[in-house]
Each structure stands twice: as C-alpha cells, then as structure tokens.
Amino acid sequence: MSILIVGTTALDSIKTPHSENPRLLGGSASHAAVAASFFAPVNLLGVVGDDFPDEYIDLYKKHGIDLTGLEKASGNTFHWEGEYEVNMNNRQTLETDLGVIEEWMPTLGDDLTDKDYVLLANCAPQLQHHVLKQMKQPKFVVADTMDLWLNIARHELEALLKEVDCLVLNDSEARQFMEEDNVVVAAQRLHKFGPKYVIVKKGEHGSILSGPSGLFIAPAFPLNKVIDPTGAGDSFVGGLVGYLASHEGDIEKNLRQAIIHGSVTASFCCEGFGLAATTEATRKQIDQRIEQLKEMIAF
Numbered sequence: 409m410s411i412l413i414v415g416t417t418a419l420d421s422i423k424t425p426h427s428e429n430p431r432l433l434g435g436s437a438s439h440a441a442v443a444a445s446f447f448a449p450v451n452l453l454g455v456v457g458d459d460f461p462d463e464y465i466d467l468y469k470k471h472g473i474d475l476t477g478l479e480k481a482s483g484n485t486f487h488w489e490g491e492y493e494v495n496m497n498n499r500q501t502l503e504t505d506l507g508v509i510e511e512w513m514p515t516l517g518d519d520l521t522d523k524d525y526v527l528l529a530n531c532a533p534q535l536q537h538h539v540l541k542q543m544k545q546p547k548f549v550v551a552d553t554m555d556l557w558l559n560i561a562r563h564e565l566e567a568l569l570k571e572v573d574c575l576v577l578n579d580s581e582a583r584q585f586m587e588e589d590n591v592v593v594a595a596q597r598l599h600k601f602g603p604k605y606v607i608v609k610k611g612e613h614g615s616i617l618s619g620p621s622g623l624f625i626a627p628a629f630p631l632n633k634v635i636d637p638t639g640a641g642d643s644f645v646g647g648l649v650g651y652l653a654s655h656e657g658d659i660e661k662n663l664r665q666a667i668i669h670g671s672v673t674a675s676f677c678c679e680g681f682g683l684a685a686t687t688e689a690t691r692k693q694i695d696q697r698i699e700q701l702k703e704m705i706a707f
C-alpha cells in the first residue's frame with residue numbers, strides 16, 4: 409500500500425568540526441520519503457523554490473518516489489543551517505529560513521487523498537492538519553514534530569494530535585511537552601492528547617514505544633563512525649511507516665518490527681552527509697543489519 413508523506417523538502421547547510429557542507433538535499437519529507445521507499449510506494453507532498461537543483465529531483469526519482477504532489481513555487485527553498493559539536497550528538501540550529509513553505513497550504517488531488525498511510529513529517533502543525541483534513545479514510549496516521557512547534561504552535565499541535573494514531577518525537581521534546589523529566593512517564597502521559605501510540609526517539613540510545621500493550625524498547629543500530637546524523641529521526645519514521653505499509657494486517661502486531669526497521673534504516677543516514685549514505689543503501693543491506701541487530705539483542 410502506498411504512503412503520503414508531507415514535510416519539508418529542504419536545502420541543508422551542515423557544519424561539523426571537520427567540514428562544511430552547504431545546500432545539501434535535506435528536509436524532513438526528503439529523508440522520510442527516501443527511507444520509506446525501501447519498503448513501499450511513496451507519494452511526496454512538498455514545495456521547493458526556483459533554487460532547488462534538478463539533481464535533487466533526480467535523486468527522488470531514483471528512489472521511485474511519486475512527485476505529483478511536489479510543487480515548484482517562485483522564491484527560496486526552505487533552508488536549514490546546523491552545526492554539530494565534536495561528539496556529533498549536540499547540534500545547534502544556526503538558521504531556519506522557511507522560504508516558499510511559509511505560506512504554502514496545498515489542495516490535494518484525488519490521486520493523493522486516498523492513501524492509506526499518512527506520514528506528517530516534521531513541519532508546521534497547521535500544515536500537517538491542513539493536509540490530514542483532506543485525506544479520505546487513512547488507515548494509519550503518524551505525526552512527527554519538534555521543539556520549535558511546541559514553542560510557537562502548541563495549540564495547533566494539540567488540535568492535530570486528536571486525529572493522529574501515532575506521535576513520534578524525541579526525548580527532550582517529550583519532556584518539554586509534558587513538563588516531566590522521566591521520559592517513560594512523559595511518553596505514557598502523551599496518550600491523553602489523542603495518539604494511541606507514542607514513540608520517543610533517543611538518538612543513539614534507541615527509542616521507546618508506548619501503546620495499548622505496554623512498552624517496547626528498541627535499540628539503535630550501533631555504528632563505529634557517525635558522519636552526520638541530520639535526518640536520522642526522519643529516516644527512522646520513514647522506514648517505520650514504509651514497513652507498516654508493506655505489511656498488511658494488525659498494526660499493533662507489526663509495529664515492533666516496523667520500529668526496528670526504522671531504526672536500522674536511520675543508521676545508514678548517519679553514515680554520510682545529508683542523504684549521501686541512505687541513497688547508496690540497499691534493501692538487502694537493511695535486512696542484513698536487521699539480522700545483526702537481532703543477534704546483538706537476543707538473550
């Protein structure tokens with residue numbers, strides 16, 4: 409079954425202690441769409457400006473991503489600039505220029521509103537809600553968010569969450585949202601806003617799922633070298649939704665496998681700048697890492 413993914417289609421300028429990489433292909437929807445494309449057909453919904461390079465369009469195409477919903481508008485593409493500290497975990501946002509996505513409220517054609525799986529990748533909750541309202545009868549809706557939206561659009565985020573099946577956010581955001589230091593407690597309390605499932609991402613320390621049958625703890629795939637973790641969270645959620653869309657049946661039953669597949673897909677993202685390593689990965693390599701991870705956590 410196919411997936412609709414909406415979010416940012418961006419140009420990312422990423423600084424690390426060792427290098428500077430201006431205007432790479434990035435954005436929450438780009439990372440999520442490429443990750444999901446390993447598992448299921450993907451429709452990308454986004455907007456780019458006239459500065460968006462053709463080679464990035466070709467990269468989406470290489471992954472078989474349907475671009476019917478990708479608009480080109482006059483103006484600048486969303487641009488994000490971030491800098492990592494030596495440990496490659498802590499990062500600072502240096503600049504966020506919303507560009508053409510700031511005013512963008514798309515009207516979806518019939519060919520997009522009938523998708524069963526909807527991934528509202530990280531972007532303004534108003535835009536996420538606007539898209540969700542147009543979907544006819546989605547089977548499973550996942551939303552990702554970040555601290556910026558908690559700070560400036562909390563009310564809109566809470567309104568959205570009433571209609572979402574699964575919320576994904578990182579540990580500091582879960583703490584901030586619930587004003588609760590204990591992340592396990594924060595995850596469980598987040599259900600009261602609507603989502604049946606809450607997944608808290610903890611970077612290199614994996615993730616926690618809270619759902620009707622309790623908690624599930626998933627590890628991250630251990631890497632010897634992290635080049636650039638930008639987009640790992642988006643790749644995680646893309647891989648997760650991709651896996652669900654490719655496995656019919658009970659969501660509850662498939663969700664643990666989906667999280668592990670998301671986790672492993674995200675590990676490839678960290679091994680190169682931007683999408684460089686993800687785009688070189690293969691489904692076979694993903695499956696191999698799944699097997700390796702299984703052995704590492706069996707006891």
Ligand code: AMP
Pocket residue numbers: 416418419420434435436439488504530531532554556637638639640641642643
């Ligand atoms: P992650 O490393 O998973 O947190 O995702 C980083 C990606 O999110 C980058 O490719 C950015 O372009 C994108 N991004 C950064 N800030 C925002 C924002 N405010 N809204 C949507 N996407 C963003």
